[in-house]
Amino acid sequence: MMDCSQFRELLADLDRPGVLAAELRDQALVHAELCGDCGQLLTESESLDADLRRLIVKDGYSRAAMRVEANVLKAFRDKKAAEQRQSMGWFAAAIGVAAVVLLSLGFWLYRGLPRSRGPAFVHVTHVSPPSPVPPKAAADSDREPQVAVQGAGSSDVVRGESSKSAGKLAADSSTLVASDDSAAFIPLPDAGYPATLDDGAVVRVEMPRADLAAFGLPVEAMEGDGTVRADLIVSADGTPQAIRLVSQDDANATAQR
């Protein structure tokens, strides 16, 4: 049998679906019929429920003004636009970084590949600009695209391009040969020689004997231990173009100068 305190505990849930078990609800209703005070409470509670339902119906169509919808929609669009701008910014930044990386890689490959095939060890001892081209050599170059370059102990021929400039540059190198030393420059395999010699320089280096032998230079006859002095013609972009051996005496004299 339910008492009044138990009834008051359950009163608010009597009309709430799914909260009270049917049996408990029936007990509460039986108690309300038997107890005058609890019956009065039940009547007031039902009246309150009816008033609340009326209020729900009355306020059921309450809505915020349309300007609220317009404001929040504008805020949504603004945020969306800002996010799109931000993502575009990130995309542009990513493209920029990728471009920089690719350019750097290309530059590194351009500069790095010829060197990687060059001598493993080079010690630069002296740098001099290429000798000016004598008028006679220049004049000669106009009429002969193929220039003979004297080899060190052997006769070697540089096959220049058929153009005039090629002949001129080939003549420049032959001038260098004639003015500096009796040995001839031997073009390096990957060199752009003679087209890139205009702004180049003659660099005196010490190179491993084995590397020089790989170029076909007769290093066996040279004095010295592991390294041998040689002259390199280096073009303006730093690429070695041609090489020749230098005698020890001549090298010492140049170093003293």
Added chain:
Amino acid sequence: MKRSNEPTDERLLGQMMAGDEDAFLQLYRRKHPALYRFALHMSGNAAMAEDVTQEVFMALIRDTGRFDPARGSLGGFLFGIARNHLRKRWEQEQRFVPFTDDRDDVRPAIAANGNGRHADRYDDEATARLRRAIATLPENYREALVLCELEEMSYEEAAAALDCPVGTVRSRLHRARALLTEKVRDERRVDRAPAVGE
């Protein structure tokens, strides 16, 4: 009543996060009436209720990722935001001293005066009496009553919105109903009593 083929709140929220404007509008139109009514019942002021409703959706737009489905429904989350904004507004209003001599309680006074559309001139007497009685309930009880009775939330949903245990919601609702019954009874008694001098 939600139709079975309508997308869930969570789905609409996901689409909204992906930038779908239609999904956002659908979510707004589905959710804002209850939020507006809650703010209206709590403040008794239509302008404040609109401001709070707007703030709730602004907060949702700004920080959509804050909603965690594991912690409760989207409705509960939005009611929680509305509740926080209402409290902020009340705190702001309490910084100002009213010109009138009646300084008992600002909040119920605002709610009871209903200087917006809430004090509907077309309310019948019983409804107007009920509105006044609800407006004078303590805030905690009023929240529970508005959510559980007027918005017909379950105890669990109300507990998620109010960020408190289910038992607390239940006891607050019981107390609110008891207070409301007393207030309505008292008002009826006053209305029925003959005026002095009659």
